[in-house]
Amino acid sequence: MSIRSSRIPRPADTSGLRVDALHNRDRILRAAREAFATLGIGVPMAAVARRAGVGVATLYRRFPTRESLITEVFADQMEACVSVVDDALADPDPWRGFRTVIEKVCAMQAADRGFTAAFLTAFPDAVDHERERVRAERGFAELTRRAKAAGRLRADFEQADLTLVLMANGGIVAESAEDALTASRRLVAYLLRSFQADPLDGDVPLPPAPPFGLRHMRGFPPARSAG
Amino acid sequence: MSIRSSRIPRPADTSGLRVDALHNRDRILRAAREAFATLGIGVPMAAVARRAGVGVATLYRRFPTRESLITEVFADQMEACVSVVDDALADPDPWRGFRTVIEKVCAMQAADRGFTAAFLTAFPDAVDHERERVRAERGFAELTRRAKAAGRLRADFEQADLTLVLMANGGIVAESAEDALTASRRLVAYLLRSFQADPLDGDVPLPPAPPFGLRHMRGFPPARSAG
């Protein structure tokens, strides 16, 4: 009956840790969050360690792979995504729900440089993300269905278009986070305008949807190894 | 009166080269084109040299910096961009001209992975690109003006939106070039649909345009150095 006796230790089992270790773990996570947001995923591990004020060994002991660190760092954001979708599902107006999801998620993406990569990438050990992503995907599919049923979303909108939006939004790079956000907002406004159903030009067919969903995006960000 | 006596040796002066050197230069350029397209800008120089079947020294002698190589490799594409704009300017239908430019350039971008980065980046020694980019930009501004005058393009479309399109399109990453093209086409169709003037919802204002143009995009692709 203890609060912490749950058998599934999500997101990670930190119960057996000494208090100093726990403290350092927090500092690492905070430092990594900062570093990823400003420099992007792929900052040297040593830089994260330095920002956290710990040695590299401590970093590696706690997070053996870069991916495990990323997974943990973005756990919050992933959960935030899920709640965004959940909130939208509770909205009585289907179109507003649909619109809000895209707007909010894209804003998150624009604000945090590393988030795009983390969100779009399926890491081998990011099973936690996997589960949440699937849940978000399901919820979004439902939102899509409702918005179409309400006649507000064009009928040929596909699930893959969400990926398209996220990739497009992820392409935005700017000097400052504010500039990125401004640009993102405008892009999203343009796209949402097109997503709306419009009986006037229903006869102009869209090019086919790309053949991928979120899970087809392995290899992001682009590798650059030799051939 | 000689054919080759032009004082401005654009894009590069290769006149004094021995035939074998010239031959190797071609092989390097071809190899680099391939490598950039598939692996992206930033492939190891050694990989380019290996593909070209030359030593690294040969590569460096011909192209002292990575940027000079990129400049040369993408000279063709840059010229192609300019012609696309020129063709569009010759089109009697302003909207079709506008639309075609965006479609064609985005298609080029989607087909060649390195092109985005090369196009968006202002390299110190890429003065050649600079000139062509300015020309393309001017032409596009004129196209925009005409399309607006014809009432086909929404009045609040800004030059910066072109950058937005290119960034968004550049965000597309896919396994194969075909998938990327498919995705790009769909994205572009969505965006163009929004760019069209529509008196029905002229009262819905767009978020402000991002405060940048093509030349504000230094730092693409994202650096990842430590802080």
Add this chain to the structure above:
DNA sequence: CGCTAAACGGAGAGGACGCTCCATTTGAGC
């Protein structure tokens, strides 16, 4: 307070890449 396992940090091995130096090869004019 003292013991011990847990935690720590930094040095350094290992590897990728950028770029240069230099001994050797080769094209081109005589």
Add this chain to the structure above:
DNA sequence: GCTCAAATGGAGCGTCCTCTCCGTTTAGCG
């Protein structure tokens, strides 16, 4: 063919990054 400047290729050095090993420090417990 002979000569020599031009061209070549790969060895090698410096740098940056990942990840591990190991001697030292410290929290937690009796």
